[in-house]
Amino acid sequence: MNEQQNSNIAEGINRNLLPRHVAIIMDGNGRWAKRRGLPRSDGHAEGVNTVRRITRLSSDLGIDYLTLYAFSTENWNRPKEEVDTLMHLISWALEREIPELLANNVRMLIIGDLDRIPEGPRNVLLGCLEKTAHCTGLRLVLSLSYSSRWEITEAAKKIARRVAAGELSIDNIDEATISDSLATKGIPDPDILIRTGGEKRVSNYLLWQIAYSEFFFTDTLWPDFDGAEYRRILEEFAGRERRFGKTSEQVNPKSN
Numbered sequence: 001m002n003e004q005q006n007s008n009i010a011e012g013i014n015r016n017l018l019p020r021h022v023a024i025i026m027d028g029n030g031r032w033a034k035r036r037g038l039p040r041s042d043g044h045a046e047g048v049n050t051v052r053r054i055t056r057l058s059s060d061l062g063i064d065y066l067t068l069y070a071f072s073t074e075n076w077n078r079p080k081e082e083v084d085t086l087m088h089l090i091s092w093a094l095e096r097e098i099p100e101l102l103a104n105n106v107r108m109l110i111i112g113d114l115d116r117i118p119e120g121p122r123n124v125l126l127g128c129l130e131k132t133a134h135c136t137g138l139r140l141v142l143s144l145s146y147s148s149r150w151e152i153t154e155a156a157k158k159i160a161r162r163v164a165a166g167e168l169s170i171d172n173i174d175e176a177t178i179s180d181s182l183a184t185k186g187i188p189d190p191d192i193l194i195r196t197g198g199e200k201r202v203s204n205y206l207l208w209q210i211a212y213s214e215f216f217f218t219d220t221l222w223p224d225f226d227g228a229e230y231r232r233i234l235e236e237f238a239g240r241e242r243r244f245g246k247t248s249e250q251v252n253p254k255s256n
């Protein structure tokens with residue numbers, strides 16, 4: 001998408017009703033490629049273009065956090081060739097985008113088990129984190145070698161160690177203790193979770209953090225997900241009433 005199309009899509013959006021944090025399960029790259037008789041890697045490469053498009057648009061709109069499920073803990077079980085391709089594609093694409101990220105004041109963050117990522121791509125990724133560390137605009141949070149159960153297990157270990165060391169008493173463990181022990185420490189919970197590619201499940205993603213997120217499922221395959229569809233989702237979100245367990249009257253007294 002060029003600059004002009006992007007600014008048209010952002011036009012007329014009520015920025016006060018935008019989500020602060022959008023999380024996306026990017027699904028459907030493989031099917032996109034298969035339908036065209038192409039190798040799966042071509043679908044992932046095309047998926048990178050959608051990452052660029054949606055990152056640019058989120059940044060233009062002033063969204064604070066965009067979190068993308070780029071590689072799950074379970075994805076390590078894919079054929080080695082696909083895993084290698086994905087690791088190199090992701091690290092190569094991110095490194096290539098550094099000038100654009102810097103020009104747009106986008107800071108990159110990573111959540112996930114970086115220790116499992118091969119040294120070459122890991123060093124590239126760590127370099128990207130460092131180069132964008134001073135940026136104060138959109139935070140692009142990449143989930144790499146991430147799964148919620150891994151994250152929660154690690155959090156449980158961290159808390160248990162603090163208790164064992166006498167730094168924390170069991171009675172003082174509260175929701176904030178758990179949130180602050182997760183990989184997403186300091187990041188607000190997602191307001192929206194979008195899943196492309198037609199499946200209606202959350203696949204071990206941000207299970208603690210999506211307690212009150214609004215869900216959007218679309219059949220569109222990730223490489224085909226465009227600014228117009230993203231805009232429609234943001235508009236629908238603006239019209240939804242979020243009650244966080246309260247009544248409609250409590251959250252919106254004026255309209256009742």
Ligand code: FPP
Nearest residue numbers: 026027028029030031047048051070090093
């Ligand atoms: C799901 O499609 C997609 C992935 C497992 C990888 C997503 C990765 C990218 C879009 C590249 C990310 C790049 C950057 C720069 C963050 P699938 O392969 O499961 O598709 P299928 O369900 O159709 O088989």
